Amino acid sequence: GQNIDQPTEMTATEGAIVQINCTYQTSGFNGLFWYQQHAGEAPTFLSYNVLDGLEEKGRFSSFLSRSKGYSYLLLKELQMKDSASYLCAVRDKDGNKLVFGAGTILRVKS
């Protein structure tokens, strides 16, 4: 079966750091993606991990541990525009579909 878990909601303060966790149990694994989705808009690509470790991209970093079925997205120097839903998605072993979690709604307050 396929199961991806992320917290439903998180709140953080402008300028702070926030970590959004994702755990997964899937029948196969061929990479993990993080997408950002503002309300009413399409998901936009943030990061991709296929090997264990940390990938850094400006204010955003993503970490993967395949043995633990765990990833996190780290957002630094939070801005109000970072208020959005953050989607964790695992690519299946055949490589032709993404299995998404329900998303974590992040609210950034001033």
Added chain:
Amino acid sequence: ETGVTQSPTHLIKTRGQQVTLRCSSQSGHNTVSWYQQALGQGPQFIFQYYREEENGRGNFPPRFSGLQFPNYSSELNVNALELDDSALYLCASSRTSGGQETQYFGPGTRLLVL
């Protein structure tokens, strides 16, 4: 901007009707995937097309069907619409199927079935 476009942006249909949604892939992309996103949920994979052939399907009934054209644009057709089909329909294109290619999403079509 991902270069992926979808039409129409919004659509209202009644139960039992049929609908066709359209997607134009980003230039150079030969693979398109379709997803259904219900309110408050993550996208659910419907199917993928690679070089005009279906290349994987999720848990959706046969009344969901698709096409991909030689220019790699794509259609999603849904027959016998049900109330639960109300959702945001997203297409995503990628340079190829599988591998480590990122899928880039279009803005979506919001379908309401009454």
